Amino acid sequence: MxxxxxxxxxxxxxxxxxxxxxxxxxxxxxxxxxxxxxxxxxxxxxxxxxxxxRRPPPEFDAIKERLNRARAGIDNYEKMFNELGTEFDEVKAEVRELRRERSDLQEWEQEAERLEAQLDYAKKLLIVNGICDDFRLDEEGRFREKPPRSSREVATMVRKYLHDRVELHSEALRGDKVMDRNSASASWAQTAWQGFKALYAYGEYMAENPGQNVDFFTWCSGPHNRSGWTRDKTARGESGATMDKRGKTRIFPVSVKLSRNEEMEMVQHLKIQRKGEGDIPRVYFVYSPRTKKVHVGFYGPHELVPNTKSRKR
Incomplete structure (x- = not known):
């Protein structure tokens, strides 16, 4: 129209x-x-x-029923959508809270690491100054001394507290089971620990006095030795006969910083016990002015570094 x-x-x-x-x-x-x-x-x-x-066509009722179901479905979908929206908001809130907690946890971990480092440093100061060895909490929550009772504990403490002046090679500890099965193993461990602390004090002295040409044996008799370690428990070297017959057993692993071949001959050693069987401990070492450290290449039983007087077991 x-x-x-x-x-x-x-x-x-x-x-x-x-x-x-x-x-x-x-x-x-x-x-x-x-x-x-x-x-x-x-x-x-x-x-x-x-x-x-006029009457509605036959298809009308079927179509109307389908429309009603569709409308009901839409209502259900809307309800479901609203519920999902609410749940999504709750999940987002939980994620935000978890992120905040993770951030707090990271800060706490960093603070714990910082405090642990300070505690280790405080322990080290007490150790190297001869005040106390190691610590643990007793049943009443107080700190008390905890000396090492095995050669492996000694090695762990050396690497933890004395590493800036005494470098114990990763392969230096040998035959620890042989030493630790002896009834005197706890006493040996404590004596070895005292010897390592003396090596630390010697390393400190040499690092602070680079012009000095003093070996450990001589230092033990001097006024700068306050460690309590005496030279009668120290050997300056080996006899010529021992080096002729057993010289290869005095070559020990060292850091590549000290030797390109990563091995070096060492003859100075600590006598943890002066006389005994093949399981008595020995500690072989050398001082390096380049690294300003005492390098320990061997900590183990005497039977692995025999001399001409050693008896075969």
Missing amino acids: FNGAFRIYARNVDPADPGNAFRHRYFTADRYRWDRKRAAVLAGRMAGPESTL
Whole structure:
């Protein structure tokens, strides 16, 4: 239609049939333009009688049921969506809380590491100054001295507390089971620990006095030795006969910083016990002005470094 007119088509319309034109009423714009409700009234008068006589098609009920189910499904989806949204917000809040806790935990771990480093340094000061060896909490929560009771404990303490002046090679400890099965093993461990602390004090002295040419044996007799270690428990070297026959057993592993071949001959040693069987401990070492450290290449039983007087077991 044109100029605002509208037409209501009756049922069974056939636009190609010229005779159908008179069956379908139309209304010009002049009939309703001055009253907005007029068009609805006119359309209702025409369509009302027809609509009351017609029944919905057979498919109507099925389609209506499907639409109702779809509407119910949409409601369920909306409910589910809202629940998921709430759960998502809760998860986001938990993630934020976990991130905050992780950040706090990292700060606590860093603080714990810092305090542990300070505690280790304090222990080291007490150890190298001869005040106390190691510590542990007793049943009443107080610190008490805990001396080493095995050669492996000694090695652990040397690497932990004395490493800046005494370098115990990773392969230096040998035959620890042989030494530790002896009834005197605990006493040997404590004596060895005292010897290592004396080597630390010697290394400190040599590092602070680079112009000095003093071996450990001589240092033990001097005024700078406050460790309590005496030179009668120290050997300056080996006899010529021992070196001729057993010289290869005095070559020990060292750091590549000390030797490109990563091995070096050592003859100075600590006598943890001066006389005894093949299981008595020995500690072979050398001082290096280059590294300013005492390098220990061997800590083990005498039977692994025999001399000409050693008896075969």
